Amino acid sequence: MMRTENISKFYDEKAVVExxxxxxxxxxxxxxxxxxxxxxxxxxxxMSRLIKQSGGKVYLEGTPVTDIEDxxxxxxxxxxxxxxxxxxxxxxxxxxxxxxxxxxxxxLTQEDEDIVSRxxxxxxxxxxxxNYIDTLSGGQRQRAFIAMIIAQDTDYVLLDxxxxxxxxxxxxxxxxTLRRLTDxxxxxxxxxxxxxxxxxxYSDYIAALKDGKLAGFGTVEQMIESGILKDIFGMDFDVRExxxxxxxxxxx
Amino acid sequence: MRDSAKLAxxxxxxLVCVLLFIFxxxxxxxxxxxxxxxAKVAAMVLTGVAVAYSSVIFQTITFNRILTPSVMxxxxxYLFLQTVALFFFGxxxxxxxxxxxxxxxxxxxxxxxxxFLYRLVFVRKGxxxxxxxxxxxxxxxxxxxxVFMQMLIDxxxxxxxxxxxxxxxxxxxxxxxxxxxxxxxxxxLFCVPMLRKLDVMLLGREHAVNLGISYxxxxxxxxxxxxxxxxxxxxxxxxxTFLGIIVSNLAYETMxxxxxxxxxxxxxxxxxxxxxxxxxxxxxxxxxxxxISVIINFAGGIYFIYLLTxxxxx
Numbered sequence: 001m002m003r004t005e006n007i008s009k010f011y012d013e014k015a016v017v018e019x020x021x022x023x024x025x026x027x028x029x030x031x032x033x034x035x036x037x038x039x040x041x042x043x044x045x046x047m048s049r050l051i052k053q054s055g056g057k058v059y060l061e062g063t064p065v066t067d068i069e070d071x072x073x074x075x076x077x078x079x080x081x082x083x084x085x086x087x088x089x090x091x092x093x094x095x096x097x098x099x100x101x102x103x104x105x106x107x108l109t110q111e112d113e114d115i116v117s118r119x120x121x122x123x124x125x126x127x128x129x130x131n132y133i134d135t136l137s138g139g140q141r142q143r144a145f146i147a148m149i150i151a152q153d154t155d156y157v158l159l160d161x162x163x164x165x166x167x168x169x170x171x172x173x174x175x176x177t178l179r180r181l182t183d184x185x186x187x188x189x190x191x192x193x194x195x196x197x198x199x200x201x202y203s204d205y206i207a208a209l210k211d212g213k214l215a216g217f218g219t220v221e222q223m224i225e226s227g228i229l230k231d232i233f234g235m236d237f238d239v240r241e242x243x244x245x246x247x248x249x250x251x252x
Numbered sequence: 253m254r255d256s257a258k259l260a261x262x263x264x265x266x267l268v269c270v271l272l273f274i275f276x277x278x279x280x281x282x283x284x285x286x287x288x289x290x291a292k293v294a295a296m297v298l299t300g301v302a303v304a305y306s307s308v309i310f311q312t313i314t315f316n317r318i319l320t321p322s323v324m325x326x327x328x329x330y331l332f333l334q335t336v337a338l339f340f341f342g343x344x345x346x347x348x349x350x351x352x353x354x355x356x357x358x359x360x361x362x363x364x365x366x367x368f369l370y371r372l373v374f375v376r377k378g379x380x381x382x383x384x385x386x387x388x389x390x391x392x393x394x395x396x397x398x399v400f401m402q403m404l405i406d407x408x409x410x411x412x413x414x415x416x417x418x419x420x421x422x423x424x425x426x427x428x429x430x431x432x433x434x435x436x437x438x439x440x441l442f443c444v445p446m447l448r449k450l451d452v453m454l455l456g457r458e459h460a461v462n463l464g465i466s467y468x469x470x471x472x473x474x475x476x477x478x479x480x481x482x483x484x485x486x487x488x489x490x491x492x493t494f495l496g497i498i499v500s501n502l503a504y505e506t507m508x509x510x511x512x513x514x515x516x517x518x519x520x521x522x523x524x525x526x527x528x529x530x531x532x533x534x535x536x537x538x539x540x541x542x543x544i545s546v547i548i549n550f551a552g553g554i555y556f557i558y559l560l561t562x563x564x565x566x
Contacts, residue, residue, distance in 0.1 A: 050458055052378075074464025081458050087315060088454045088510045098455060102464040106448035152463070 001026050002047065002077075002156055002188065007056035009042050016042045018212040019056070024156075024205075029182050029189045031199040034209035035233055040192040041082070041160050043209065047190070048079035048158050060156070074102035078154040080145055082161045086133065092144045093129045096120055099151030119151035122177055138165035146174060150181070157181065158190045163198065171195075175202040196237075200224045201245045208232045220246065255507050255514055262506075262521040269529035270297070276536055293528065295424040298432045299485040299492065300499075300523035305440070306481035307496030308503070308516050312450050313474045314380050315457075317504065318559050320496035323384055325391030326482040327491050329365050331413070332394040333358050335401045338409050351427040351487075359483040365390075366479040370472060380471065420543040421489055421531055432484045439477050446473060447512040454510055492545055494552020499523040501559060 002024040009017040017039040024030050032040040045051040047058050049065060058065045065073060078099075086095075096119055100112040108116070120129050123143040133141055142165050149157055157178075163171045179202055181187040193199045199206060199220075206223035208216040215232050216223060223229075224246040229237040238249040253261075270293055278285045310321045322328075337354070369390070374383045402410055449470055453460045461467050485492055503519035530544045 048462065050461055070461075070466045071464040074462065079458070079462045086455055086459075087317070090510065094510075098452060098459070098463060101448075101452055106451060 001061060002190075003059040004043070004047060005057045005059065007043060007046055007058065008054050009039070009046060009051065010054045015212050017046065017053075017209075020209070020212075020214045021056075022207050022214055022217055024188060024190055026155075026188050027182060027186050028204035029178060029191065029202060030205040030207060031203040032190070032192045032207050032209060033194075033196060033199055033232065034215070038209040039212040040209050044079070044158050044160050044190065044192055045081070048077055049073065050079060050081070071102060074152070074154075076154050077156040077158065078149045078152045079158040080149050080160065080162065082164055089132050089134060091130050091132055092125055092136070092147075093120065095133055095144055096129075096147045096151050099148040099153075102152065115153065116151050119147040122150055123147040124173065139167060139170050142166055143170065143174070146177075150177075154187075156188045156190070160192045161194065162191065163193065163195060171198065178202065196224075196229070196248050196250075200248065224248065255509055258506055259514070259517055259521070262518060262525070266521045266524040266528065269525050269532060273528050273532045273536075276532065291424055291426045291429060292421050292531075294429045294433070295426075295488050296421060296527045296531065297524055298429065298436060299489055300495075300527050301436055301520045302432075302481040302484040303492055303496050304499050304503075304519035304523045305436075305443075305516055306478045307500045308512065308519050309443075309450065309474050310478050310496075311500055312453050312512070313471050314384060317501060318497060318556065318563065319384075320493070321478050321482045322491070322493055322496075323391065324369070324387035324478075325394055326362060326365075326479060327486050328391045328394040328398070329362055330358055330483060330486045331491075332398045333361055335398045335405075335413050338413060339401045339405055342406075342409065351425050352431055355428050355431060355483070355487045358487065359480065362479050362483050363476065366475050370475055374468075374471065378468070420545065421527070422543065425488055428488055432488055435480055435484060439480055443477060446470070447516070450474070450512045451510060490545065492548065494549050494556060495523055495526065495545075497559070498548070498552045498555050499526065501555070 003022070005021050007017055007020045008015060020039075020043055032044065034040050042051065046053045049058075049070075060068065060073075060076065065077075068076075093116065096116050097108060097112070099119065100108055100116060104112050120126060123146055125140065125143055125147060128136065128140060133144055136144065142162070146159070146162060149159070159178075162174055162178075166174065175198055178189050178191070182189055182204075191199075191203070203220055205217070205219055207214065208223065208228070210232050216228055224239060226237045226239045229239070229248065235250060240247050240249065273296075274286070274289050274293055278289075307320050310324075311317050311319055334354075369383060369386060373386045374380070377383070402413060449465050452463050452465050453467075453470065455463075457467055460470075499519040499522040500515070502522050503515045506522075507514050507518050509515075526548060527544060530547060534540045534542065534544055534547065
């Protein structure tokens with residue numbers, strides 16, 4: 001279980017995240033939802049030590065993450081942020097191989113190579129594995145980065161808007177892959193996601209943030225409900241049950 | 253061509269340059285010419301390696317290919333220290349006479365400067381770019397102080413600092429070669445386990461942290477190494493402003509890989525070729541009476557502008 005306790009982050013005097021305590025259940029997909037600027041990405045960055053919090057603590061299986069060595073933590077928690085511009089020319093395979101760095105320190109063993117190949121296969125990138133990433137489409141590039149995170153093989157996978165730049169087919173494909181990661185391999189996935197229907201169809205739990213505070217946490221059934229969503233987003237939602245999933249209509 | 257084959261070719265080319273410089277037109281009595289030219293060549297190789305090494309690492313930790321450590325004001329501080337020593341103790345003072353002592357004091361002061369920059373700026377702001385901004389301001393500050401003091405001192409003594417201001421292989425400070433060689437060897441050894449971490453840094457800070465790199469620690473270690481490596485060429489021969497940019501970018505273009513072990517080796521070989529080969533052609537073929545650093549700064553300036561225009565098109 002990953003747990004945040006009273007996390008706050010201030011920029012100068014302005015609170016971006018304020019007193020958020022949330023328990024992320026193990027082996028499940030948890031989605032962070034909320035409007036722009038609600039503090040979802042900041043919270044995710046704090047959980048993954050990319051940003052230092054102003055107050056509060058993050059615990060991983062009961063241990064404060066500050067007590068875990070950086071190199072050790074990289075084998076247990078991984079994070080992928082939205083924009084991923086890279087300065088150097090790398091092939092897809094070279095990029096995905098970086099995911100093995102916490103284990104191999106840069107010298108790949110045969111086992112590492114196999115894991116890299118499998119991750120590339122998972123993300124359906126076999127044909128383009130020797131292409132340079134700056135020649136790929138936005139969607140392919142995004143999948144290459146996700147493949148790197150898969151190769152990193154951590155119990156906790158944190159993803160900041162993984163569906164950015166992706167078309168519907170690849171969005172569905174990625175969400176299904178994340179589902180498989182949790183169901184088959186027992187990974188814990190935490191997402192920041194804007195598409196409420198993807199959150200509803202593929203997550204187990206939803207954490208809602210509003211103005212830097214936790215506005216609600218619960219299962220999809222508890223959270224995807226027009227009254228609660230109206231509180232979070234300040235707009236009307238028409239929630240329907242279709243094929244066993246909850247679908248929100250809010251386009252008109 | 254494979255990367256290792258390219259390195260072999262470059263190694264051969266740099267060897268040829270070095271040998272040509274030593275033995276071309278050496279006359280029959282080698283015992284006279286060998287120590288003098290040997291010292292020069294040693295200084296060239298050490299300078300080349302130090303400049304290449306420090307530039308590549310600096311570019312990695314700042315995520316920028318068109319910077320050299322001189323933006324941080326390292327060489328300005330060095331020059332400032334030399335001027336201060338001259339100002340207070342004069343040309344015959346112990347600082348100027350004992351070169352090894354001078355170097356030790358200067359290098360230690362530089363380390364102190366880096367340490368304060370790191371403590372006061374980086375630790376508080378956690379940002380390399382802010383660190384560089386402060387570095388640029390420091391550069392201007394020390395530069396102005398230096399020029400001010402140079403106005404006040406005796407013109408003859410001014411000529412002594414001038415030697416440090418522009419690199420010249422005609423007045424190599426031979427006493428320092430041994431110390432420099434030892435430092436470079438130690439730094440290189442200390443660096444080897446770091447190189448793979450620096451490879452990961454090329455992905456950017458967020459990916460590096462995700463992959464378990466202790467970003468702050470790596471930046472600190474790199475800064476220490478860079479400070480030491482910058483002190484060596486400045487003390488041995490003088491400033492080489494653009495050499496670092498040229499050789500590191502040439503190395504990145506030549507090598508197919510991003511790996512630091514290859515890129516740094518390649519950049520070092522390029523800079524030995526540029527210095528030894530360039531000096532040989534200037535001195536022995538054209539009989540020009542100018543120093544190679546003028547040519548390197550000239551060519552480097554043009555290449556720098558080319559890099560800027562190319563980057564802005566991206």
